Amino acid sequence: MTDLGPVVWPPAPIRTERLVLREPEARDRAATVELLASPEVGAYLGGARPRDELERAMPGAPGRRPGLFVVDLDGAMIGRITLTKGTGHLRQAAGRAELGYLFLPRAWGHGYAAEACGAALDWFAGALPGEPVVLATQTANVRSMRLAAKLGFLEVERFEAYGAEQWFGEWSPVAPSA
Numbered sequence: 001m002t003d004l005g006p007v008v009w010p011p012a013p014i015r016t017e018r019l020v021l022r023e024p025e026a027r028d029r030a031a032t033v034e035l036l037a038s039p040e041v042g043a044y045l046g047g048a049r050p051r052d053e054l055e056r057a058m059p060g061a062p063g064r065r066p067g068l069f070v071v072d073l074d075g076a077m078i079g080r081i082t083l084t085k086g087t088g089h090l091r092q093a094a095g096r097a098e099l100g101y102l103f104l105p106r107a108w109g110h111g112y113a114a115e116a117c118g119a120a121l122d123w124f125a126g127a128l129p130g131e132p133v134v135l136a137t138q139t140a141n142v143r144s145m146r147l148a149a150k151l152g153f154l155e156v157e158r159f160e161a162y163g164a165e166q167w168f169g170e171w172s173p174v175a176p177s178a
Contacts, residue, residue, distance in 0.1 A: 004066045004067055004083075004084070004085055004097075004127070004128070007066070007128065009066040009067075010022075010023045010066075011123065011127070014069070014119050014120070014123050016115050016116065016119045017115070018073060018112070019071055019072060019073055019078075019112060019115055019116050020071075020072040021069040021070070021071055021081065021116060021120060021123075022069065022070055022072055023064055023068075024061060024063065024064050024068065024070050024077075024080075025061060025070070026060060026061040027077075028062050028070050028077040029060070031077035031104065032054075032080070033051060033054045033055060033058060035077075035079070035102055035103075035104055036048070036049050036102075037049055037050070037051040037054055040105045041102055041104070041105065043141075044137070044138045044141040044144070046162065067083045067084040067085070068080065068081075068084075069081045069082075069083075069116075069120060071103070071107075071112065071116045073107070073112065078103060078104050078107040078112060079101065079102055079104060079107055079112065079113065079116065080101070080102050080103075081099070081100070081101045081117060082098075082099070082101070083097060083098070083099055083120055083124050084098055084100070085097045085098070090136055090168070092134065092136065092156070092157070092168050093134050093136060093168075096132070096133075096134050097124065097128070097131055097134065098133065098135065098136070099120070099121065099133050099134070099135045099171070100135075101113055101116070101117055108143065113147055114147060114150050117147065118151060121133060121151065121171060124173075125173035130173060132170050132172045132173075133170070133171045134168065134169065134171075135151075135153050135168070135169050135170075135171070136166050136167065136168045136169075137166070137167050138162075138164045138165065138167070139164075139166065139167045140164060140165070148167070148169050151171060152171050153169035153171045154169055154170055154171070155167060155168070155169050156168050156169055156170050
């Protein structure tokens with residue numbers, strides 16, 4: 001269950017220099033299937049999901065839920081960001097706000113993930129002031145580790161889960177100075 005507490009959902013689209021973070025729409029279906037079926041995207045997530053299974057499971061628009069943003073570049077989905085609070089897939093994240101991100105391989109290496117995740121974290125800091133955000137990724141996922149550092153996540157611990165070493169970090173919004 002996702003719970004963002006008193007946050008009104010969905011927020012107005014969040015605009016950055018190049019991107020728009022918005023709710024999923026019917027036009028995002030094909031890109032969502034491509035994202036979840038990508039072997040490159042699934043490499044550190046237990047593998048890609050079968051395309052035919054995704055096609056059957058998603059007959060229409062991708063699901064909407066609080067905390068899920070589509071990352072849009074020039075009117076097309078290039079990725080998804082989740083900022084959710086709930087039980088978490090790892091005990092370390094239980095009850096805490098957690099950042100997740102998936103981008104299509106063709107969007108890698110352009111700074112889109114840092115731009116989009118930074119904007120989502122800024123929005124979150126404004127919506128829930130002072131609340132930290134956690135992130136978990138496999139240590140083998142070098143790109144994700146670099147992104148976490150660039151976003152300002154600090155390592156809390158490393159542990160074994162899902163058959164691989166995991167990195168767990170926390171981001172705290174900067175308190176305004178008086």
